[in-house]
Amino acid sequence: MSYGVRVVRSRAAMIAFLHVPFIVRTGAPNWVAPFETEVRRTLNVHRNPYFASASLRLFVCFRDDVPIARLAVIISRAHETKFGVRTAFFGFFESLNDTTATQMLFDEAERYCRQERVEVLEGPVSPNHYSEVGLQISGFDSLSSLFQPSNPSYYPALLEAAGFLMTEQMFTARNAGVSGFLRQEPLAARSSGTPEGWVVRPVRLADYCLELDRIREVFNDAFADNWHFLPVSREEYTFCTKDLKQITTPDLIRIVEYLGEPVGVLMCVLDVNPLLQPMHGKTGLFSYLRLRRGRRHIRNLIIYAVGIKRKFQSTRAFALLLREARNIISHFDSVETTWMMPGNILAIRASKRLGMTPDKH
Numbered sequence: 001m002s003y004g005v006r007v008v009r010s011r012a013a014m015i016a017f018l019h020v021p022f023i024v025r026t027g028a029p030n031w032v033a034p035f036e037t038e039v040r041r042t043l044n045v046h047r048n049p050y051f052a053s054a055s056l057r058l059f060v061c062f063r064d065d066v067p068i069a070r071l072a073v074i075i076s077r078a079h080e081t082k083f084g085v086r087t088a089f090f091g092f093f094e095s096l097n098d099t100t101a102t103q104m105l106f107d108e109a110e111r112y113c114r115q116e117r118v119e120v121l122e123g124p125v126s127p128n129h130y131s132e133v134g135l136q137i138s139g140f141d142s143l144s145s146l147f148q149p150s151n152p153s154y155y156p157a158l159l160e161a162a163g164f165l166m167t168e169q170m171f172t173a174r175n176a177g178v179s180g181f182l183r184q185e186p187l188a189a190r191s192s193g194t195p196e197g198w199v200v201r202p203v204r205l206a207d208y209c210l211e212l213d214r215i216r217e218v219f220n221d222a223f224a225d226n227w228h229f230l231p232v233s234r235e236e237y238t239f240c241t242k243d244l245k246q247i248t249t250p251d252l253i254r255i256v257e258y259l260g261e262p263v264g265v266l267m268c269v270l271d272v273n274p275l276l277q278p279m280h281g282k283t284g285l286f287s288y289l290r291l292r293r294g295r296r297h298i299r300n301l302i303i304y305a306v307g308i309k310r311k312f313q314s315t316r317a318f319a320l321l322l323r324e325a326r327n328i329i330s331h332f333d334s335v336e337t338t339w340m341m342p343g344n345i346l347a348i349r350a351s352k353r354l355g356m357t358p359d360k361h
Helices: 011-024 036-042 077-083 099-115 155-161 178-184 205-222 234-240 273-279 285-297 317-329 345-353
Strands: 003-007 054-063 066-076 087-095 120-122 173-175 198-202 253-258 261-270 300-308 334-337
Touching: 003 011, 003 099, 011 036, 011 054, 011 066, 011 087, 054 099, 066 077, 066 099, 077 087, 087 099, 087 155, 099 120, 099 155, 178 317, 198 317, 205 234, 205 253, 205 261, 205 300, 253 317, 261 317, 273 285, 300 317, 300 345, 317 345
Parallel strands: 087 120, 300 334
Antiparallel strands: 003 054, 054 066, 066 087, 173 334, 198 253, 253 261, 261 300
16 A cells, blocks of 8 residues: 655645545544535635634645545644744544554644744644634544534544644533423522623624624633633634524523623524534535524534633622523523533533533543
């Protein structure tokens, strides 16, 4: 067998890059294929505002002229400026269970990183920290949920063989029996009423662009001290929330204001992955209509993000968002989170108060 790694510089190489997951995941029962158009859009350095301060290099490994592994390498200048370390992030990693292919792929990536004076290579990050992050290491027996990383169980071993070590371990949390939990919850835990000066409201669709900016402002402040977090620009947030209306509704998002200032946000989304799986990564009018019709029957909710501005984290904002979360999840059968860091005390506290326990890692 002959192996070779190519840098993506042509239309044919890009097609091979996009095709790799469909070779790797053939027959995988719990995989939801990404939309090819969305992957292209995300990796378009001319359209994606994130790449205004980052560079991108794509690699594909071929075995006997068949693309069997791929990798993206991203170097963020903003990350280097904030953290003082010239770091490259790898993402969009896919590979057959072939250590030779993976090693050759990372050998090429490391050569590129050395040329660019990179000190650290870490990932997976696809392509940034408000997108898909991490490698799944448990819970392989169930369908992946929206915004949760999903990969074959052998990926950790492939990366370890290529020289990588685990640096952080994240986890998701889940409550599969919401109605039973809410019935058993003590009445004392069900706070009601909104104190003077505070307002809790859903998103105003008539003011949608400004609402997105208010949400971005809260999250940028709330997450400023989080691991690897970089503030998200208005252009980046607009780009990455393009399809937000397809996976959520105004009544699934809450904004907490104090004296007119947005200070907290609860953003929930519908787990549309069971609807996306049969589409096999293809978009079209019929796919769109199936998604629109099927959303009303979704019974699994995902708490995508909860953020409270730092100076308000010891105020009523937490209790108000928790109350709203209880009200929202009461309309669903199950609820889960996206990944959380072990040090995120507020998020872990909230998940426990909603009856959730650790699920996938």
